[in-house]
Amino acid sequence: MSVGSQIPSVTSVLTEESISFVTAVVDSSKVAEHLESLLVRGTGRRRTIPLRALLVALLLLAIDERPLHLSAATELLFRRLPAHWRDRLGISGEALTRKSLLARYRQVLYLFHLAVGVMDPSVEPKNRVMDEVAATKLRRKLSDEEIAERRGRLEAVIAKLLQASIDICSDAELAGYDGSVGLDATPVPLYSRGPSKRAGTTASDPDGGWYVREGDHREIEGPHAKKLRKIFFALEATIAVMGRPPGSVPTYPNLVVGIVLGRPGEDPGGTGVRVLASVRQRCGQTGYLGADRGYTQCLPEKFHLPARALGYSVVMDYKENDLGIQANSQGAVMVDGAFHCPAMPKPLVDASADHRAGLIDDATRAARIEARAPWRLVRKEGPDRDGYERFSCPAIGQHAKLCCPLRSSDAVLGKIPVLSPPTSPPKLCCQSAITIAPDVGARFYQDLAFGTDKWVRTYAAYRNTIEGLNGFIKDTAHEALQCPARRRVRGIAAQSLFVGLLAMAANIRKIAVHRALVADNLGPSVAARARRRRTSITDYLPPPAG
Numbered sequence: 001m002s003v004g005s006q007i008p009s010v011t012s013v014l015t016e017e018s019i020s021f022v023t024a025v026v027d028s029s030k031v032a033e034h035l036e037s038l039l040v041r042g043t044g045r046r047r048t049i050p051l052r053a054l055l056v057a058l059l060l061l062a063i064d065e066r067p068l069h070l071s072a073a074t075e076l077l078f079r080r081l082p083a084h085w086r087d088r089l090g091i092s093g094e095a096l097t098r099k100s101l102l103a104r105y106r107q108v109l110y111l112f113h114l115a116v117g118v119m120d121p122s123v124e125p126k127n128r129v130m131d132e133v134a135a136t137k138l139r140r141k142l143s144d145e146e147i148a149e150r151r152g153r154l155e156a157v158i159a160k161l162l163q164a165s166i167d168i169c170s171d172a173e174l175a176g177y178d179g180s181v182g183l184d185a186t187p188v189p190l191y192s193r194g195p196s197k198r199a200g201t202t203a204s205d206p207d208g209g210w211y212v213r214e215g216d217h218r219e220i221e222g223p224h225a226k227k228l229r230k231i232f233f234a235l236e237a238t239i240a241v242m243g244r245p246p247g248s249v250p251t252y253p254n255l256v257v258g259i260v261l262g263r264p265g266e267d268p269g270g271t272g273v274r275v276l277a278s279v280r281q282r283c284g285q286t287g288y289l290g291a292d293r294g295y296t297q298c299l300p301e302k303f304h305l306p307a308r309a310l311g312y313s314v315v316m317d318y319k320e321n322d323l324g325i326q327a328n329s330q331g332a333v334m335v336d337g338a339f340h341c342p343a344m345p346k347p348l349v350d351a352s353a354d355h356r357a358g359l360i361d362d363a364t365r366a367a368r369i370e371a372r373a374p375w376r377l378v379r380k381e382g383p384d385r386d387g388y389e390r391f392s393c394p395a396i397g398q399h400a401k402l403c404c405p406l407r408s409s410d411a412v413l414g415k416i417p418v419l420s421p422p423t424s425p426p427k428l429c430c431q432s433a434i435t436i437a438p439d440v441g442a443r444f445y446q447d448l449a450f451g452t453d454k455w456v457r458t459y460a461a462y463r464n465t466i467e468g469l470n471g472f473i474k475d476t477a478h479e480a481l482q483c484p485a486r487r488r489v490r491g492i493a494a495q496s497l498f499v500g501l502l503a504m505a506a507n508i509r510k511i512a513v514h515r516a517l518v519a520d521n522l523g524p525s526v527a528a529r530a531r532r533r534r535t536s537i538t539d540y541l542p543p544p545a546g
Helices: 016-027 029-039 051-063 070-080 083-086 098-116 133-136 142-165 266-281 306-310 351-356 362-371 454-476 492-519 523-528
Strands: 181-189 209-211 232-242 258-262 287-289 314-318 327-330 332-335 339-342 378-381 389-392 434-436
Touching: 016 029, 016 051, 016 142, 016 523, 029 051, 029 142, 051 070, 051 098, 051 258, 051 492, 070 098, 098 492, 142 258, 142 266, 181 258, 181 454, 232 266, 232 492, 258 266, 258 492, 266 306, 287 454, 306 314, 314 454, 339 378, 351 362, 454 492
Parallel strands: 181 287, 287 314
Antiparallel strands: 181 232, 209 232, 232 258, 327 332, 332 339, 378 389, 389 434
């Protein structure tokens, strides 16, 4: 049973307490041992800097909210770190002069690139701008199997680092976590010049791509052939963060539990599933999965079906063209993610679409969404291990909701009459139950009824959580993920390692803030809904007399 770790409350990262804490976190991840085993060589001189020491230095810089520059890590290791800690970390040599410091910097640079090289899935040459012909000649010859192996190795290393920061919490602090997460992709700008079509040159960091806010983050043309504006040259970080049920008291901090980097818009569904699979493997439980419309558009076999197979219940929004009837199986029609009776009145079917188009107001939409409930099919069994579910008509059973002329008159009938039953009754209207396969309407399926109050609160809770995390980790006063000059390395492997360290620092900061809230008994006030209005007449009430 984990009792957690105490986070140093001091401001300097070079105190005994801080160095000891960071070293313990790095050691608990076992990343240094894993990578060192891949760097073993039978020849050459013994390295003067262990990888463990370099990781400690970089994490010290990250939690001190300093840029992750290898030159700063070199100065910390050889000039600022106490002598007894240099001995404990296995660092040999000194850097008393500028020339010797540059020599040590070259050693640190060599070690860093040696470590990221064994887990770099990229084939692109980096660190210089060149024409396409030269770049083609210098590309590494890696097979698809080698690329997949290196990518898996890289993502496993980042997952271990993140888990080490999560393990700072005690079992009691994480006891209330139910496995629910918010998932989103956010741009990570690169310290690189983008490619030039006019000059025919590559980027100095060709692993990135142009991030476009519209569409799937990579298309350069929008509706009506309108050219979209390129925002910046970046990688895209797919992040999973812990979520809490809407309105609940924060009994645990919302930590980053998974992160993977890739080119903008490149296989968002597959990348998201890899993040979720890693989270489930480490956390051992699943709950709701809050995802925006970008994931709704993914191929179901790439995202929705794998996410459900992992045990997540997807809570998502739809684009305007996806509202209304989305699928059909044996007479059952899927409307806004759930299966309903085929005779459900058209105003109820079109409630969400009409509201999105501005044809009805909020109150009318809410009333029609609530009126759908009796028309929704009743789940009898499942989903089983293969994902199949059994549904029955809402006009039969001991608690029938509809009164349908297609059903036996001696059956228990509901109060709501079915005025327009199907002229050619499908299986749903003739059998006691039907079995629906998991791939029917898989891109739209959700367990919560879309548009209901519970769906709105749940979706908002997990979407706000991930958006809040994005703002938290991009804050320029802290981790500053949005500032590429603070991460002056190139290549997806190097950027992934630095972003992983920044996510660790964000987790540590979140844990410290959460513990302060608990100590001050401020949890209930955080759970209270924030006031949306900017002003109120009550703000002008004078203080009570006396």
